[in-house]
Amino acid sequence: MTDQAENLRQKLTIKQRQKSAKTLCFISGKGGVGKSNVALNFAIELQQQRKKVLLIDLDIGMGNIDVLLGISSEKTIADLFEKGVPVSEVTNTSPKGVDFISGGSGLKTIFNLDKQKRETFFMQYNKLVGEYDYIIFDIGAGVTEDSMHFILAADECIVVITPEPTSITDGYGIIKHVVTNQPDMPIYVVMNRSRTEVSGRKASRKFKQVIWNFLKKDIKTIAILPDDKFVSMAVMKQVPFVLLNKRAPITIAMRNMVKNFLAIHSPDTNQEISLSFIQKLKALIKER
Numbered sequence: 109m110t111d112q113a114e115n116l117r118q119k120l121t122i123k124q125r126q127k128s129a130k131t132l133c134f135i136s137g138k139g140g141v142g143k144s145n146v147a148l149n150f151a152i153e154l155q156q157q158r159k160k161v162l163l164i165d166l167d168i169g170m171g172n173i174d175v176l177l178g179i180s181s182e183k184t185i186a187d188l189f190e191k192g193v194p195v196s197e198v199t200n201t202s203p204k205g206v207d208f209i210s211g212g213s214g215l216k217t218i219f220n221l222d223k224q225k226r227e228t229f230f231m232q233y234n235k236l237v238g239e240y241d242y243i244i245f246d247i248g249a250g251v252t253e254d255s256m257h258f259i260l261a262a263d264e265c266i267v268v269i270t271p272e273p274t275s276i277t278d279g280y281g282i283i284k285h286v287v288t289n290q291p292d293m294p295i296y297v298v299m300n301r302s303r304t305e306v307s308g309r310k311a312s313r314k315f316k317q318v319i320w321n322f323l324k325k326d327i328k329t330i331a332i333l334p335d336d337k338f339v340s341m342a343v344m345k346q347v348p349f350v351l352l353n354k355r356a357p358i359t360i361a362m363r364n365m366v367k368n369f370l371a372i373h374s375p376d377t378n379q380e381i382s383l384s385f386i387q388k389l390k391a392l393i394k395e396r
């Protein structure tokens with residue numbers, strides 16, 4: 109009896125010590141809106157706020173997180189999916205300690221993997237959930253069946269748009285997809301490349317209104333990010349902009365984004381929800 113009680117106590121202590129990552133998906137309707145730059149710099153700023161962050165490049169075939177960081181990684185997410193290479197071997201550490209997994213080209217979707225490989229991936233992923241506060245996916249633009257499963261299994265989605273009409277309509281399209289399949293998914297919007305704060309606010313208010321009118325979904329804007337020449341300079345130098353220039357308008361706006369994000373997320377809401385990422389993914393695969 110005492111042994112049992114002791115076992116239980118030990119299990120509880122381990123559980124309390126363990127992290128339980130929240131899974132965030134960065135998505136966009138169309139490419140080229142700045143999603144990868146936003147996701148990467150957000151991840152770095154979040155890590156600077158003493159959160160442990162893992163960034164996973166899931167923009168299959170078009171992944172470029174490693175290029176933005178100027179780090180070439182030998183192993184990619186494809187090795188994890190297809191060859192069952194342990195997460196520790198596919199995970200790279202970037203400056204300032206953000207861990208990342210590179211996107212692979214020619215990657216089979218996880219739904220085309222055999223059952224055993226899929227189970228290996230799930231096991232590996234569950235390990236990660238215990239090690240990080242946040243696991244962030246940079247998902248390719250648009251919707252594929254595969255990426256949609258990841259999106260729907262996530263805890264939250266962050267949609268990156270710009271004030272351009274094409275980005276707005278495509279952003280609407282992807283949100284509609286998500287809301288149709290998962291009405292309760294928390295959705296946050298980043299308005300990137302605003303010419304002014306005022307025009308960015310105006311465009312994002314309009315977007316929010318359209319989403320409410322047509323989809324009856326309440327979305328929250330967590331950042332208005334300026335169009336800033338430092339972004340392209342940072343890309344050229346292969347150094348994330350938050351590290352390249354601490355005073356650039358884009359860096360200040362990104363710091364605010366992280367502040368806004370953390371203000372919405374109190375630490376204890378992180379618990380149980382995200383443990384179910386794999387459960388949700390499994391359920392979605394079964395539904396097919």
Ligand SMILES: Nc1ncnc2c1ncn2[C@@H]1O[C@H](COP(=O)(O)OP(=O)(O)O)[C@@H](O)[C@H]1O
Binds near residue numbers: 136140141333336340
């Ligand atoms: N806030 C910004 N200000 C200026 N240029 C930007 C900004 N965000 C993105 N860009 C430009 O857009 C390009 C594409 O960004 P990227 O993050 O690769 O887009 P995506 O991942 O959506 O395809 C960048 O290389 C940069 O030149």
Ligand SMILES: [Mg+2]
Binds near residue numbers: 144
């Ligand atoms: Mg990208």
